[in-house]
Amino acid sequence: MWTIPKPKYRRGFCAEGEIAVNIGGVRAVLFGDVLNRYPESRLAELLNCSTQNPERISSLCDDFDPGRREFYFDRDPDAFKCIIDVYYFDEIHIKRGICPICFIKEMEFWKIDQNVLDECCKTYLSEKEEELNEIAIKVKVILEDLVVDQCITRRQRCQRYLWKLMEKPGSSLPARTIAIVSFFSILVSALVMCVGTIPELQVTDAEGKLVEHPTLEAIESACMLWFTAEYLLRLASSPNKLHFALSFMNIVDFMAIMPFYVVLSLNYLGNSSMMELANVQQAVQALRIMRIARIFKLARHSSGLQTLTYALKKSLKELGLLLMYMGVGIFVFSALAYTMEQSHPETLFRSIPQSFWWAIITMTTVGYGDIYPKTTLGKCNAAVSFLCGVIAIALPIHPIINNFVVFYNKQKVLDTAAKHEVELMELKSGREAQMLSLHSCVVNFANLTVLPATYSMVQRSS
Template sequence: MWEFSRTRYADCNGSEASEETEIAVNIGGVKRILYGDVLNRYPETRLAELVNRSTNSTQEDLSALCDDYDELKQEFYFDRDPEAFKCILELYYYGEIHMKRGICPMCFMREMDYWGIDTEYLDECCISNLNEMESELAEIAEKVKTILDDLEEDATMTRGQRCQAFLWKLMEKPESSLAARVIAVVSFAFILLSSVVMCVGTIPELQVQDAEGNLVEHPTLESIETACIIWFTVEYMLRFVSSSNKLHFVFSFMNLIDFLAIMPFYVVLILTHLGTAMMELANVQQAVQALRIMRIARIFKLARHSSGLQTLTFALKSSLKELGLLLMYMSVGIFLFSALGYTMEQSHPDTMFTSIPQSFWWAIITMTTVGYGDIYPKTTLGRCNAAVSFLCGVIAIALPIHPIINNFVIVYSKQRVLETAAKHEIELMALRAKEEAQECQEAGKMASAGNSSVWDSAAVSASQSDTYIPLLGEKGQPAHKRKNKSINMNSSL
């Protein structure tokens, strides 16, 4: 409700010099008194426009700027959030806006749009929170789009394209069907089996001698290894055939890992059967051993089936700054204490510190508190330097660890929240689609059977869900409108 009174001032000639308008605003039941000269500091806003129109405008013009208007009392009412309006008023008095804790950034942006205030007046800290929220909503929208693409089928797709899409879901999306889930479990089992065979094959007691008397892997283990490679090869080829963008598939990081896990086996076969004719047997054996070491790359294939490893990768990427600080601290300490250790140990005849570069190894194992004991100081000053070095190493390692762990927790929690929000968003869309279909049937407008059948299963699961969804309110209404409605009801009571 707005109450306003006008006070006119005249100069010595009796002419009108200035006019000040005093207004009282009622925002969701909270009444405030404002002044026209303060609001006119930002004339493009809704409040300034209302102040300027209040003296010479009709009731219809004023009603267009508010939710309710009483001409008798000259009162204006706005059905908006009073807590957000407190932040809006900061613009007129302080020239910038800060969002208070507990206010949704996206709902606050709607409030700013309503009052005609641009986002450039937000403080930098609030803009960072807004950008973070927008990025999260974009990720949720992308996940929702992916789920919808899996649920819906394009009628314009050819039979070959449908087979390609079906094969892609079968190989890349374990949650799409039972068969895809079984394939993912089998692939995970083959990765573990191949890794175990690679380790067990190096045990001397399980190795056999070849014709030249060299120890090689047991034939049974080689057969298991061959079976695993055949599975990896078939899986890689099926995924390659079903991918829509072949070039992107080939140069993807995880697909490069898959290729490096498969390639050594076939290169070893080629070198074993064809390489002996072109080079010496010793060189062939060295190349074979080097390529066999590359089999350790297949352990990284576990990241494709483990969300925990993927979360760890994202957390390390977000902690590059902290990891860089850790390496910088350690590098400075290693250079400093290795140089001091070399200098202090020169007086001892049996010194183990023959050069500063050789002392780097001692500084590394000391600062990381490993302490192999292969190199150690023998003088008193050298031992004092060693004591200070491992104390500094503990401090240098402990300081960046907490931010790295915190980043991991944030990334893990964020991914869980985004996945849950995307699933519940789909459930809400299913409920709304089902309600709209029922309303159309009651009104005599029959909806197509294909559109309603897509959401039947999801709607059942949504009706059993008791999780609150902050993105969309009841029947698709935004949360800030529900909040304003509750404020209106409270104020009317």
């Protein structure tokens, strides 16, 4: 609700101390004392500018009618209705339907500082800026795949070709084949690791101990050689090797490869009597457990797993609340269960820390049955605990799922927008080439006015 008189949208002459502006065909009469609240703004400068200085006036507006003292601006009237709020309320809200990036340009034109934006609009603006940055990054990646620089050396061309072959499955059929082979190698390696623990498929070594079958070891060795060659080729072709080595997924790849060679080294040292055999075997068993890290290599080939990872990172607050709820519930109900069960001679609750395990499996509705209450009060406490556990788990689940759906849909939209921007750039470059070949100003003007909004999008993304 307006607590200060609104700007007057009317026809006719403006009185003394007022200023008339025409914004895209919408005329408004503004009060001088209101405009002087922001003396550095464009409207305040026009108000205090002398009509005898046409050069100064022309630099501040698009046209001027000295008889009616009316200033003309070829700007968006809807955005101006938001801009004018700063003179009355000392803050600005971006109305629905107005592009926030274009609105910031309007604020810069009217010389209004961005700090007057309300906090909600600043958040909305930052989200849109992040989306544009992500689109720009995706466009840059696509253009890097499409652009072929003829000036680079043969070595650089080979490095770029190898990088696309190892990192861009969609760039060519060989690259897609390598990605499929790598994907199935990960699955085979994980399957061999699991099957190798079946006692019926193990063999007895010279000391009478069960070890993996030699065939399974050979298959695993072949997979590890493939992973090693793939990692080294990707590292050699990487344009930024330090960034490549410090990338999270590449660290996972390295951690999945490293135990294999460490085990080989320890076995060699053990056979050479340089180390005690017992210590070597213990180290080998510990390092073999690290083979499970190779399953995380699937995330590099699955956009769905990557989206799930990003969504969980966005849901850290909700996950923290879930852990806090469960932690409080586990502490409370385990202490109550221990206290209530002490009256029973055959109680299974020996201590509160031991009762933590019962509280965890009860609140998560797992219920192994290894520890259970025997008194009436203990059973009532158990009923309340699993009801509270269901509620505590259910409350943060919806925000987490919603974050995943929103992030997944957003990534699809951004991918489509990036491809669309690239298509528009190609269309623009094709039209420019056509216009240069025609050598006609009339044809140039006709071609340039076909997609004005399209070219503005291209310029913004570039």
